[in-house]
Amino acid sequence: MKFEKKGGGKLTADKIAVKKVSEQVEERIKRMIQSGMFKEGEKLPSVRELCEMFEVGRSAVRDAMTTLKGKGILQVKQGEGAYIRAFDTESFFTTQLMLPDTKDIRELFQARKMIEPGLAGMAAEKRTVEDVCILESFLSQEVMANWEADYEFHMKIARITGNMILVKLMAFIAASTRKAMIDVHQHIQSRDEISNLVMEQHNRIFKSIQSSDATAAKENMISHLEFVEKVLVNNVLQS
Structure with a gap:
């Protein structure tokens, strides 16, 4: 963290970055997978259900799922939903x-x-x-x-x-x-x-x-x- 003194001697610091809602949703889903709440191959709750569970908007859930898909954690099947992928060392x-x-x-x-x-x-x-x-x-x-x-x-x-x-x-x-x-x-x-x-x-x-x-x-x-x-x-x- 960077500290500076302004002209009047007041000490200031860089603001602490607040995580995006989608990043918080991503972390929550990962913790649920790691805890065993969701198993490999199991279907994740729908976007609507996750919105209700986390009390967030649809865009935050969709962004989180897109990120998890990119990291190889989720597999999204068109018309079916998102599934927990088996651990893949190559993608990890x-x-x-x-x-x-x-x-x-x-x-x-x-x-x-x-x-x-x-x-x-x-x-x-x-x-x-x-x-x-x-x-x-x-x-x-x-x-x-x-x-x-x-x-x-x-x-x-x-x-x-x-x-x-x-x-x-x-x-x-x-x-x-x-x-x-x-x-x-x-x-x-x-x-x-x-x-x-x-x-x-x-x-x-x-x-x-x-x-x-x-x-x-x-x-x-x-x-x-x-x-x-x-x-x-x-x-x-x-x-």
């Missing part, structure tokens, strides 16, 4: 995509540090010969000079686990931090000693997955992410 991660600030980027990277070591350990236990060959293809200096290859190396590890919720969560984090991580990658590639160190870290992660050593895979991934985080914090987020 798409509609919740962030335009993060510095604090968000730090927290998203912290989430990576919590998730990726577990993925690496699981990948070491589940990998196939084909998985190992694909992972190895991302390890050359020429290939790793490309940010997309670095991204695909980490995403391939996630995909090996077969857990699509975690794969989509990783893709969501990567998409939300894309600009910052491209800057990190450019900084790494501009310095041979850092670039070589990251290559060694990727190789250690690869070898531990190749040898099905889940413990080493977790430890090597943690070390790698902690190093990249230092580059991110000291050279990208500070600028």
Whole structure:
């Protein structure tokens, strides 16, 4: 909130924004769904019934339903009404995509540090010969000079686990931090000693997955992410 003193010394502040009625209706409907009052596949009360329930006008209810439809929470069938959609990870991660600030980027990277070591350990236990060959293809200096290859190396590890919720969560984090991580990658590639160190870290992660050593895979991934985080914090987020 922004505070200012006017000429006479009076302290003023930005007005607190009041939520639109439609936004309040949207939140009420979401809470009712989350509480289990409405189940997946169940038909929502009609617009008229919702107007009476919330004591609001039809336009507020219609606007709220349009927003919930856009977020993938409701499915509107022409001539029938609105139904509660089953949870869809694809639409959830798409509609919740962030335009993060510095604090968000730090927290998203912290989430990576919590998730990726577990993925690496699981990948070491589940990998196939084909998985190992694909992972190895991302390890050359020429290939790793490309940010997309670095991204695909980490995403391939996630995909090996077969857990699509975690794969989509990783893709969501990567998409939300894309600009910052491209800057990190450019900084790494501009310095041979850092670039070589990251290559060694990727190789250690690869070898531990190749040898099905889940413990080493977790430890090597943690070390790698902690190093990249230092580059991110000291050279990208500070600028």
